[in-house]
Amino acid sequence: MHIPDGYLGPQTYIPIFAVTAAFWTAAMRKLKKTLSVKEIPYLAMASVFSFLLMMFNIPIPGGTTGHAVGAAFVALLLGPWTAVIAISVVLIVQALVFGDGGVTAIGANCFNMAIVMPFVSYLVFKLIVGHSQKVSRLSAAAFISGYTGLLASALATALELGIQPIIAAAPDGTPLYCPYPLSITVPAMAVEHLFLLSIVEGMVTMLLLRYFHKHDPKLIYAIKEA
């Protein structure tokens, strides 16, 4: 899901970068207001967790690979705004140091995985949980939160890639950037996430939420806020 350099034209990566930068500014402002010293170890570990989790490439036998992101659980644990910072740091290190995701695509990749994903995951969780504190309800909500969060992120990526042939083609009609239209990018990204990767993200989100909940429910932002 890490878009490399050259797949998005400037008509796409520049506006998305601006949107992402606006979220970064707002997230830093929130962090300044709310972050306490006690939370710093959790924030650091959350980022490291996401970085390591993305190294576990999950094979689709005979096909491609993908991975979970961890942004859903981070959003539930620390809140979606803190997750924006935690996951963006990971994606920037991946792009700059490891060439995973393009440098021009940092704005887009952060938008997909560090903004769309944590906010969708968080909203879905809150919608399902309501005011319930039952572990079964929390578990189901956490699974669906991870599942839909990663799926939304994958679809955002597919949209950005798939509009390239429409908005940027040479005079003779050959695409300048990502050559595949929406009719290819959306099904390709949707299928692998619907049937495998989002399930993994959902499981990871649920298991970690249960583990933290058992230890101390007050640690979990999405629960204590209610």
Next chain:
Amino acid sequence: MDVFQKRLLIGLAVMALLVPLGIILPEKLGAGGAWGEWSAEALQSMLGYLPEGLSRYTGMWNATVSDYEFSTGSKPLSYILSGLIGAALVGLAVYLISRVAVKRGK
């Protein structure tokens, strides 16, 4: 750091040691790279041409440790080392950001 946080740290350390699974399993099951992340060479052979704009951007950035792989040493070891370096950098960056964000005495 309390007992719970220590347990989480141990969990992360175990993850860091297991990362080679993320390259060994795909190889065993014949799975290629991620969809939509093909290199310029791979794309060229898939399409028969390289989109003009794409060719201008591709390779513009020389990542220090491209694809989590060092030029020497075994692949799994290289992957573990990349994981440790990445984890350290990510941890350090988050720590520095937190220092800016948290005012003293809060």
